[in-house]
Every structure is written in structure tokens, then in C-alpha cells.
Amino acid sequence: MKITGAQAMIKCLEEQGVEVIFGFPGGVVIDIFDELLRHENLTHVLVRHEQAAVHAADAYARVKGTVGVALVTSGPGATNTVTGIASAYLDSIPIVVFTGQVPTALIGNDAFQEVDIVGITRPCTKHNYLVKNPADLVPTIREAFYIARSGRPGPVLIDLPKDISVAKIKYPPLKPVQMRTYKPTYEPHPGQIEKACKAILKAQRPVIYAGGGVISADANKELTELATKLSIPVTMTLMGLGGFPGTHKLSMGMLGMHGTYCSNMAMRESDVIVAVGARFDDRITGRLDAFAPHAKIIHIDIDPTSISKNVPVDIPIVADCKHALTGMNTWFDRNSDFNKVSQGKKTEPWRKQIKEWEKKHPLTYKKEKGIIKPQFVVQKLYELTKGEAIITTEVGQNQMWAAQFYKFNNPRAFMTSGGLGVMGYGFPAAIGAQMAAPDRTVIDIAGDGSIQMNIQELATARQQKCPVKIAILNNGYLGMVRQWQELFYEKRYSGTNIEVAPNFVALAEAYGAVGLRATKPSEVEPVIKKALATDNTVIMDFVIAREEGVFPMVPAGKATTEMLLA
């Protein structure tokens, strides 16, 4: 029996286990949307801007550990997804984006709403396809899902001309995807594992530096086992937060540009760094020639291009983090040279040193009477949600305060646009996260600048009855740029004053959501409590200190130990 391309596509999505699609219709995808109506188990979330569909699919994928799906039309529908795709690419998030395309006969004709989206997204997708032959449709979708989720995950785009979705095809039987050219390496080389373990055994000042790969490989348990077995302090990247319990006594918190003093000092003084699923980007290393000068570097990564890209690596391990860490744990369990107690004793002075650094310069801020400090708001959010909320962030100061002051004990609880740094990510991501985990509390920690970049999604949240909470840290500035201007441009606040802003409480109400405002510290807790008790979308507008900065801060191009502390 033959079915239409649209029917085959939806059937294939169900076959791949898709339950939610984030999308926005248009001329060339009407047939697909028409087919969606007949599939009650497939929820379509209608966004108000295509960029939001991709961010929502991204966060959905992160929370569920599955592939997120977005469906948009050709032309502007497709170009609007580019920011979302680029963000998922830099953060290695598995998503499949379907874009409609003009009929194959019109391609190249400058037809209405035609754009070469395969050409446009080539450098920001893991792979992309233009389906020109109806018989290729289903195999292409299967291959796309396989590529998105396997190896180092990432976004895959499928461009679907209108005539493909109406063509009659035979649905091919399911068989495992076999690719001639693409075979990710999951298993570590045993010799490299042994070399790494021996280096760790010899270390006096070891550090584990964990990134997003720990989370995407679901390797948090294995990482915790290794760290505790050998008593190695752990620092995490922005993407790695939650990969190791943030309240664990071995946790040093985040490292890098706005990382903790003890993390950056520990990296500097370490003699063996175990990098797990992290990629030594410029926000982590600071000035390269001053980065970790004494350390032997062990680097576990599934993507060989990440190894020795910025920093020369002594012991590379190309593998899935979970497999590699399991290999290391097993090696230590079987090796008679290893004694947990004596190993722990040997590195005790190192941990004492780290605790001293931590005590000397802890994460902190100055309280001011009658003025709300943003860090205080994040601390209160942490307290009142018992650290169990899913947190999304926008980008800028709000993102860094969230990363510093909310402690994540579990993976897949913190969603942020780490690599691309997209203002406007947090709110649609919160909607995606809520769709993935309807029973969890989901909070977008936002700034007054970035929330306005996808504020239209209030309608989406309302339509989906998503009770997400938005906490706006409102200082009337594009705060992170203002902070740089204050520190490095003699307070010339060019283009950063955004005092002309909507009344966020009235704005929430205009959409049928709930708006709450706090202007003094004593109002913070009641506002959060009220928001958490409300079964509706809520905007909490926290009017905060106007010129608060994020500290510590490593100025761009400086060594990570040259931190500004206040």
C-alpha cells in the first residue's frame, strides 16, 4: 500500500519515538500539518517564532535525553531557525529540524519563500539533507535521527520540498542504519586507559575538569565514582553543571571566566588534569600560554577534533565518556597498586589547599539595605525549590549568576546556550523543558534585555498551559556588556541602557499569565512562593541593583589566575 510523503514522515517520527514536535506552519508544509491532526499521540507545540521552536526542541532533548524535533516552513521559516540550530551545534544537542522547501521543479528559481537552507546551515549542522527523491524520504529521516543522537550529538536538518510530502511512496521496513563513512568510536583504547590511570595514581595535585559530554553520555554516576574513589576535586564547565553534584565536598563549582577562585587556582597548580567531555574553549583557558602550566593533561572526548585543538594533550582518549570512565573505574578496582585510603592521604594536602582558596575567596556578594541583589534572588530560588527545579537561562549576567548560585546535584536540570550564547534561549527552552517534564518546576532565570528577545512565546506557554516561571533580574541595562564598559571602557555605557522597557507585570497579564514584582529584598521570598504556588505561567519582575557585576571575572585575554574579585 502506498502512502503520501507526509504520512510516511509522521509514521517515521513515531517509529523514532517522537512524542512532541515544536513548529510553525506555512505554505509548503500544510500537508504535513494536515497529517499531524490525525495523530493524537504526537503533540504539536505551536510557537510564535521559529527560533523558539528550535530552542524548545533543544531543551526538550536535554531534559529527556532524546532527539528534539522542530518543523517549520520554507524561506523565512527556515532562516529563523538558524540561531537555534547554531546554538544546538555548539552545545552538541541532538535535534532534527524539518524545513519545508518549494517544489523540486522550482528549486533554484528564486521562487516565493525559497531559500537554500541546506547551504545556509551547512557550517552549523552536524549534517543536512535536501530530499529530492520520494523513496529517499524515510531512509533519510532514519539516518538523520541516527546521526543526531550518536557520536558527538548535534543538529541535523532535513529540507523537504512540497512535492515530496504529497508524493505516493511505499513505506520501507525498519532496519538498522548502516553508514559507510560514519562510525563514531565509543570504546576507549585499553592502553590509553591504563596510561591515564597510572598518571592519575602518580598525581599529587589532580583535578577533574568535566564538561557537557558527561551529561550527554549520562556518565554522571561513573564520574562521581571515579572522583570519590580517588578523592579528586571536580570543577565543571557551564555545560557540565549537574554532571557532578554541586553540593558534593569535592565540587569546586564552575571554572573559567566567571568560575570560582578555587577552580581557576586549582587548574593553574594542578599536576594532572582529567578533562572529561570538555573542549578547552577560550572562556575556560583564558590566555593559553598561562593555562595549566604544570599539568599532564588526560582528555576524554568522543570527538577527535576536540583533542589537542587548543591545548596540547598528553594522554588522549577518544571514546564515549561513560565507557571511558567505566574503563578507568574498573582498572582501579582490579589494580593491586591502588589503595583508596593511601591514595586519599597522599592528595590530602592538595584538597586542604583548595579549601583554603575557597575560604579565602568564596562566591559572595555585598548586601545593600533595601536593594535587591541578583545573587540573593538566585539563592532564594535555590532554597525555595530545594535545588530541584529545572533552570534555564538567557545569556549574560543572569546566566552567570544562575550558574554560580544555583547548585545542581543532578544532570539534565540546567539548560543554557553555552557555546553560542543566545539571548532569547531561556524562555522557549523553559517551554521545551516543561513539555519534557510536566511535573517538574521549570524556571527561566532571565535578564530584562534577553527576555525581550523571545517574549512572544508567552502566547505559546499559555496555549500549552505550561506553568513555567520567569524570573527577570531587571536592572535596566544589558548588564554584561555594561559591566565590560564599566571595567574596560571607563563607564562609557554605549548602547546598553534599556530603561525604556515594558511593564512586565502588565505584559504578563496582557497574555493571560500572572505578573508579580519585587522591589525590595523582603518581597523576594513572598513573590517566589506565590509564583511556585501558581498553576500558570508567571513573570517575576525583580527590580535589582542597577550596576551589580558578576565576579570573579577573568578579563578577556588574561590568564585565568588574573581574576578580578569585586
Added chain:
Amino acid sequence: MKHTLSVLLQNKPGVLSRVTGLFSGRGFNIESLSVNETLDPGISCLVLVTSGDSTIIEQITKQLHKLIDVIKVSDMNEVDYVEREMAIIRVKAEANTRAEVLRIADIFRGKVVDVSPKSYALEVTGAADKIQAVIDILRPIGIQEIVRTGTIAIARAKKK
């Protein structure tokens, strides 16, 4: 240092732009490029000359491997190999230089592929340095036009 990379690719539309896009997007350099079908029509072979220190070449090789449509990347500098380029050079050839141009063509085992009363077009093949030598020696006589292919390369077969 110059490196000649031989890359086997799926012979599909858009694959070449994935390769060239990778080079421009990451700031790598392409000095010459040549692509054609192999014995297997589903696979094409791309030979590319690039330059950089060992870290850059390592990164280029890895990044090429990462492209889904790339089957194999070989750095020819790591093996013994033969490389060739071809150039067609139109050179001024009037009464006083016609014989000299032919002599030079002969020395470099070139062929005359087009003749006019005032010029010859010479076809020369060889490694890049040989082509350069021909050009240098013909320049004083008066080169009117040059077309050159990219480098192609093949690894030498094992002798044992």
C-alpha cells in the same frame, strides 16, 4: 609546510562545498584543489594542497574526517607518492623566438597544442616545481596566458 591531502568522498551533490566551506569557515588555506570520480562512480577523490604546521594539518585531517560524507583522508606527505600538475601556457612566438620556444618545450617534454602565427600554446605536466621552472624560463620571452590544474597525487605501490 606544504601538505598534499587525498580525500575520498561520497560522490553526491553539495559534498565539495562541505569541504571548501570547512576550510574557509575555519581559516585553513587551500592552495590547489582537484576533484574527480574514482573507479567506483559512488566515490570521488579530491586532492588538495594546503599548508600549516603539524597541529594545523592534524586539525584539518580530523575536521575532514568529521564530515559525514568523507570516507578516507590520507596525508600524502606521510607516504612515498607521485604528484602531477598540468599547465597550458600561451607564449609569444615570433620569428626570432619560435625555435627557442620549441627547444624549451622539448627540454621539459612539453607539447605544442595550439599554434598561431604569433604564439604557441604549450602543454606541460609535472610536479609543481617543474611547472614553475617552465614558467620562469618562458617569462622573458613573453607569456600571454596560463591555465593550470590543481595537483593530483597517488601513493607509490609497495615495492616488496
